[in-house]
Amino acid sequence: MSIRKQGVTRRTLLGSAAAGAALTVLPGLIRPAAAADEFKIGLFAALSGPASLFGPTQKASAELAAEEINKAGGILGRQIRLIPTDAGGPPAESTKSAIRLMLEEKVDMFVGSHDSATREALVATIKGKVPYIYTPTYEGGECAFNTYVLADTPEQQIRPSVAYMMKDRGAKSVYLIGDDYVWPRKCNEHARAYIAENGGKVVAEEYVPFGAPNKFEEIVTRIKSAKPDMVLITLVGADNVNFNRTFAGFGLDKDIGRLSLLLEENTLHGIGADATSNLFSSLSYFENAPGEANTKFKAAYFAKFGDKAPQLGLIGADCYGGIYCAHALATKAGGTDAKKCMAASEGLTFPTAAGQVTMRGRHVDKTMYLAACKGTEFDIIKTFADVKSGDECKT
Amino acid sequence: MDPLIVTQAINVLYGVSTLAVLALGLAVIFGLLGVLNIAHGEFVMIGAYCAYVTQTGGLPYLAAVPLTLAVCAIIGVAVEWIMIRPLYRRPFDTLVATWGLSLLLRKIAEAIFGLGYRSVNIPLPGTVKFIGTEYPIYRLLLIAISIVVVAALIVWYGRSRTGSRIRAMVSNPELAQAQGISVRWLAAGTFVTGTCLAGLGGVMIAPLVPVQPFMGLDYVLRAFFVLIVGGLGSVAGLLSGATVIGGVDSVISAATNAANGYFAVLVLAILFLWLRPRGIVARS
Numbered sequence: 001m002s003i004r005k006q007g008v009t010r011r012t013l014l015g016s017a018a019a020g021a022a023l024t025v026l027p028g029l030i031r032p033a034a035a036a037d038e039f040k041i042g043l044f045a046a047l048s049g050p051a052s053l054f055g056p057t058q059k060a061s062a063e064l065a066a067e068e069i070n071k072a073g074g075i076l077g078r079q080i081r082l083i084p085t086d087a088g089g090p091p092a093e094s095t096k097s098a099i100r101l102m103l104e105e106k107v108d109m110f111v112g113s114h115d116s117a118t119r120e121a122l123v124a125t126i127k128g129k130v131p132y133i134y135t136p137t138y139e140g141g142e143c144a145f146n147t148y149v150l151a152d153t154p155e156q157q158i159r160p161s162v163a164y165m166m167k168d169r170g171a172k173s174v175y176l177i178g179d180d181y182v183w184p185r186k187c188n189e190h191a192r193a194y195i196a197e198n199g200g201k202v203v204a205e206e207y208v209p210f211g212a213p214n215k216f217e218e219i220v221t222r223i224k225s226a227k228p229d230m231v232l233i234t235l236v237g238a239d240n241v242n243f244n245r246t247f248a249g250f251g252l253d254k255d256i257g258r259l260s261l262l263l264e265e266n267t268l269h270g271i272g273a274d275a276t277s278n279l280f281s282s283l284s285y286f287e288n289a290p291g292e293a294n295t296k297f298k299a300a301y302f303a304k305f306g307d308k309a310p311q312l313g314l315i316g317a318d319c320y321g322g323i324y325c326a327h328a329l330a331t332k333a334g335g336t337d338a339k340k341c342m343a344a345s346e347g348l349t350f351p352t353a354a355g356q357v358t359m360r361g362r363h364v365d366k367t368m369y370l371a372a373c374k375g376t377e378f379d380i381i382k383t384f385a386d387v388k389s390g391d392e393c394k395t
Numbered sequence: 396m397d398p399l400i401v402t403q404a405i406n407v408l409y410g411v412s413t414l415a416v417l418a419l420g421l422a423v424i425f426g427l428l429g430v431l432n433i434a435h436g437e438f439v440m441i442g443a444y445c446a447y448v449t450q451t452g453g454l455p456y457l458a459a460v461p462l463t464l465a466v467c468a469i470i471g472v473a474v475e476w477i478m479i480r481p482l483y484r485r486p487f488d489t490l491v492a493t494w495g496l497s498l499l500l501r502k503i504a505e506a507i508f509g510l511g512y513r514s515v516n517i518p519l520p521g522t523v524k525f526i527g528t529e530y531p532i533y534r535l536l537l538i539a540i541s542i543v544v545v546a547a548l549i550v551w552y553g554r555s556r557t558g559s560r561i562r563a564m565v566s567n568p569e570l571a572q573a574q575g576i577s578v579r580w581l582a583a584g585t586f587v588t589g590t591c592l593a594g595l596g597g598v599m600i601a602p603l604v605p606v607q608p609f610m611g612l613d614y615v616l617r618a619f620f621v622l623i624v625g626g627l628g629s630v631a632g633l634l635s636g637a638t639v640i641g642g643v644d645s646v647i648s649a650a651t652n653a654a655n656g657y658f659a660v661l662v663l664a665i666l667f668l669w670l671r672p673r674g675i676v677a678r679s
Contacts, residue, residue, distance in 0.1 A: 050609065052609075056510070206652055208652075209654045212653075217406040217410070218653070221403055224402070241605035242603075245514070245603060249533070249534070250529070250530075251529060251531070266511050272515070
């Protein structure tokens with residue numbers, strides 16, 4: 001190198017590195033001082049990926065709850081600030097976001113509405129340092145420290161609905177089909193027990209790869225030749241739609257009943273009116289669920305978001321309950337200290353979109369609805385009041 | 396014959412023929428023009444949404460065909476002129492450019508229709524007795540249409556003057572240009588044909604799958620597998636790729652389960668990329 005052209009010297013390198021470091025820290029310094037007074041809730045929702053169709057209603061329901069709580073004074077006098085974060089991608093990405101939210105944003109609580117694989121990764125990442133409220137449906141058994149589960153459990157979703165299908169509709173043999181990950185596999189373990197206690201038998205248990213472009217002609221043909229009385233479906237999203245459309249396309253919907261464990265309004269629209277006969281869904285919330293609480297919730301929801309309001313369903317409405325749970329928990333515990341929250345969670349009551357619930361063993365007993373599908377609408381045919389969660393976690 | 400085996404055999408035929416039609420658009424663009432069109436799946440998505448729009452508009456299902464051809468042709472012409480033409484000899488640049496295009500098309504679909512699933516009712520519902528077993532009428536129709544479309548394309552490509560001009564352009568563009576063949580128009584026309592074929596594939600499968608902005612990703616993946624295994628630049632390559640990929644997937648899914656079927660497809664794709672990257676029918 002000639003003396004004239006010095007290129008990058010150590011001085012310029014150190015100088016630019018220091019400037020770069022200062023620039024990355026700058027946004028944190030510039031943030032207004034009022035931020036220290038906010039109650040930050042990291043909201044894990046499906047903002048991208050295959051489940052992203054739920055993202056808009058998850059955010060909207062959570063925003064509605066936050067707005068209502070803020071009007072009434074916020075949490076412990078602090079205004080809620082929601083930080084919507086993507087949990088619709090691979091679990092590894094969500095864990096990175098969780099770390100960033102804990103270290104940089106210093107969130108006070110997490111509320112998560114996403115699949116179980118992501119939940120397991122987040123639980124391992126958060127390690128109970130921040131209270132974590134998990135809201136949609138799941139397979140039971142989550143007792144991690146400082147984790148509070150509002151999600152429907154197999155005891156709530158599967159037990160009463162399978163009993164109905166077998167006793168009231170005379171189903172004796174069941175075919176199990178699901179996506180290949182923790183939720184369907186654990187649910188099917190529970191389902192086998194409930195099927196046995198109703199005197200039925202499982203004809204076959206099959207899984208399709210989760211996230212692959214699956215087609216179901218071969219599986220439907222197998223089901224056709226196995227001739228079960230009903231199919232218990234733990235497929236999610238596009239797989240759920242594809243399977244049900246193929247099933248009806250082959251004409252199997254006439255004789256074989258189907259019970260799907262994650263069938264909400266959006267998926268039902270995808271399945272379409274010509275494929276929903278003899279199809280049932282069991283969830284703790286439907287948009288047309290009866291009760292004053294839901295009427296009030298919907299009125300507030302449509303008042304705030306108007307005609308462009310995202311389609312309501314369990315995945316979405318669950319976030320409303322999640323934010324209210326955060327409010328109740330922090331208020332009763334007087335803060336977000338882990339041990340105080342754990343103790344405060346026992347007997348905690350708070351509103352959800354479907355109504356008031358009480359937390360016991362860090363899970364929630366709830367009213368479950370069994371709906372038959374009529375065209376692209378749900379018709380609630382049975383209500384199981386106050387179904388115990390079946391999970392008792394220590395506090 | 397055991398109805399189960401007959402039905403599974405028809406399923407295999409259905410899997411292979413729909414795969415061939417869905418890969419056809421990409422085979423034309425990738426095989427003949429050497430353009431890596433990652434947005435191929437989005438043109439399938441556009442076709443599916445055209446079918447949805449036609450049906451909600453109360454029109455007969457076949458009206459979706461001219462609508463799809465119009466939309467895909469317009470977008471194809473614009474894309475070829477703005478994005479592809481400057482990048483013909485630069486495969487990685489076309490890969491990045493068409494990736495951006497696919498993001499754009501998905502976002503436009505999301506803006507117009509939203510992220511929710513739409514369903515298109517099957518135009519010919521019900522099943523019919525076929526070789527001793529009940530099989531959905533619409534799927535049988537798709538098998539027939541796929542065979543006709545691929546056969547028609549083979550005949551046209553082999554016999555027509557435009558077909559021979561395209562073959563000339565593909566083997567030696569400079570010489571073709573010197574012979575008076577307008578390579579620019581021919582390439583543009585080939586690209587638009589590829590996008591239109593993808594759109595038609597979308598119209599065909601729309602009643603069978605959830606119609607949503609991300610649906611295209613599944614098809615571009617499978618189409619690339621077909622072309623990797625089968626080989627680029629010839630219809631024989633497309634057919635052999637579709638037969639191998641579709642056949643292996645279907646047969647193994649029917650015999651064991653779907654996970655093994657998909658696994659076998661991935662293993663095949665890896666083996667071909669590694670040991671015989673030019674595919675079964677390598678272009679000479």
